[in-house]
Amino acid sequence: EDKVVQSPLSLVVHEGDTVTLNCSYEVTNFRSLLWYKQEKKAPTFLFMLTSSGIEKKSGRLSSILDKKELFSILNITATQTGDSAVYLCAVERSSNYKLTFGKGTLLTVNP
Amino acid sequence: SAVISQKPSRDICQRGTSLTIQCQVDSQVTMMFWYRQQPGQSLTLIATANQGSEATYESGFVIDKFPISRPNLTFSTLTVSNMSPEDSSIYLCSVADPGQGSGANVLTFGAGSRLTVL
Numbered sequence: 001e002d003k004v005v006q007s008p009l010s011l012v013v014h015e016g017d018t019v020t021l022n023c024s025y026e027v028t029n030f031r032s033l034l035w036y037k038q039e040k041k042a043p044t045f046l047f048m049l050t051s052s053g054i055e056k057k058s059g060r061l062s063s064i065l066d067k068k069e070l071f072s073i074l075n076i077t078a079t080q081t082g083d084s085a086v087y088l089c090a091v092e093r094s095s096n097y098k099l100t101f102g103k104g105t106l107l108t109v110n111p
Numbered sequence: 112s113a114v115i116s117q118k119p120s121r122d123i124c125q126r127g128t129s130l131t132i133q134c135q136v137d138s139q140v141t142m143m144f145w146y147r148q149q150p151g152q153s154l155t156l157i158a159t160a161n162q163g164s165e166a167t168y169e170s171g172f173v174i175d176k177f178p179i180s181r182p183n184l185t186f187s188t189l190t191v192s193n194m195s196p197e198d199s200s201i202y203l204c205s206v207a208d209p210g211q212g213s214g215a216n217v218l219t220f221g222a223g224s225r226l227t228v229l
């Protein structure tokens with residue numbers, strides 16, 4: 001059975017801090033790992049990672065995948081209150097678009 | 112990227128009743144999925160909605176409890192039947208969206224339907 005474990009489950013920081021969110025996984029026939037941000041209900045796509053060691057970057061957010069050690073990290077630098085959300089990690093197996101999600105990390109950024 | 116409209120956005124239902132959730136996409140999509148997110152839990156795939164044929168259900172989900180229709184490439188419904196308080200959850204529609212992720216088929220999600228069963 002596919003498994004995705006995220007840590008920490010929750011995190012409280014102050015504006016300007018840098019945070020690192022972790023995602024480890026076990027999946028048969030791994031195809032990709034995805035990060036989503038969920039603020040209210042709809043998860044919104046952040047990154048898709050398929051290759052080890054290649055950093056994906058978007059503004060203050062970046063992510064990298066290690067397929068040997070089966071984990072990914074999501075970094076957020078210079079956090080803002082608008083970064084407060086649940087960050088979801090998901091893995092896809094074998095090109096069938098079905099995702100297995102972790103429980104998410106609840107990030108709270110205080111002013 | 113695809114725009115997904117779901118309704119209702121929320122509802123409060125009585126035990127034993129059924130509710131149908133609608134999902135409308137602004138473009139034709141091949142792959143459409145229904146997920147559930149119970150309080151404090153991760154998103155769990157219920158089924159793949161197949162156009163013109165029966166939905167494909169994941170382990171632990173059955174057609175009698177969660178009947179799904181997919182009459183065309185832009186629309187699907189999920190019914191939660193004979194509801195109990197354990198069905199209180201957010202139900203999300205998603206589609207494989209070639210408009211996201213640099214051309215890769217990333218899943219785009221609707222805003223979800225929050226059901227509370229009393």
